[in-house]
Amino acid sequence: xxxxxxxxxxxxxxxxxxxxxxxxxxxxxxxxxxxxxxxxxxxxxxxxxxxxxxxxxxxxxxxxxxxxxxxxxxxxxxxxxxxxxxxxxxxxxxxxxxxxxxxxxxxxxxxxxxxxxxxxxxxxxxxxxxxxxxxxxxxxxxxxxxxxxxxxxxxxxxxxxx
Numbered sequence: 001x002x003x004x005x006x007x008x009x010x011x012x013x014x015x016x017x018x019x020x021x022x023x024x025x026x027x028x029x030x031x032x033x034x035x036x037x038x039x040x041x042x043x044x045x046x047x048x049x050x051x052x053x054x055x056x057x058x059x060x061x062x063x064x065x066x067x068x069x070x071x072x073x074x075x076x077x078x079x080x081x082x083x084x085x086x087x088x089x090x091x092x093x094x095x096x097x098x099x100x101x102x103x104x105x106x107x108x109x110x111x112x113x114x115x116x117x118x119x120x121x122x123x124x125x126x127x128x129x130x131x132x133x134x135x136x137x138x139x140x141x142x143x144x145x146x147x148x149x150x151x152x153x154x155x156x157x158x159x160x161x162x
Contacts, residue, residue: 002031002032002035002036002039002118003039005031005032005036006026006032006036006039006040006043007043009022009025009026009040010022010026010040010043010044013025014044019041019044019045019046020046020050020051020054022040022044023037023038023040023041023044023046023051023054023055023058024037024054024055024057024058025058026040026058027054027055027056027057027058027059028058028059028061028062030121030123031118031121031123033059033121033122033123033147034055034056034058034059034121034122034147034150034151034154035116035121035150035151035154037051037054037055037058037059038051038052038055038151038154038155038158038159039154039158041054041055041158042158042159048155048159051155052151052155055151056147056148056151059121059122059147059151060122060143060144060147062122062123062126063122063123063126063140063143063144063147064136064140066123066126066127066130067126067129067130067136067139067140068136070126070127070130071130071131074087074090074091090127091131093119094124094127094128094131095131097112097119097120097124097128098128098131098132100112101128101129101132102132106138106142109125109128109129109134109139109142109143109146110142110145110146110149111146112124112125112128112146113125113142113143113145113146113147113149113150114145114146114147114149114150114153115150116150116153116154120150121147121150122143122146122147125139125142125143125146126139126143129142129143
């Protein structure tokens with residue numbers, strides 16, 4: 001599914017804006033994040049080092065805001081028509097994944113972000129850290145290292161390093 005979204009976005013934006021900007025925008029999206037950005041960068045023939053830096057920044061940019069504001073945003077939207085079910089699903093999904101984080105603490109959060117599988121990544125890690133009330137000064141470096149690790153894994157596969 002993510003591949004088809006990436007292909008659709010690449011085709012839609014191709015020749016309308018610089019390839020690096022396309023990669024950056026894709027890296028901002030939840031679910032796609034850095035992993036999707038690197039795949040798009042490979043499709044667009046963006047240099048690996050440049051792509052990695054752009055994707056990392058794009059993925060990390062929303063993380064502090066999620067850590068700081070997501071619980072307030074959820075509380076505000078919970079009373080708005082149409083949002084309560086979406087928020088409930090997000091919270092349930094995050095709580096299911098949070099069991100591993102609770103058990104393994106810092107290593108659990110790191111693994112959740114670093115292992116490039118569907119439903120994991122910086123956005124999910126930040127959501128879980130916020131829900132579990134893990135302080136930003138503790139969770140942000142762990143999430144940053146997890147995103148870096150996931151990026152190395154995906155870059156190695158996408159760019160054929162191994």
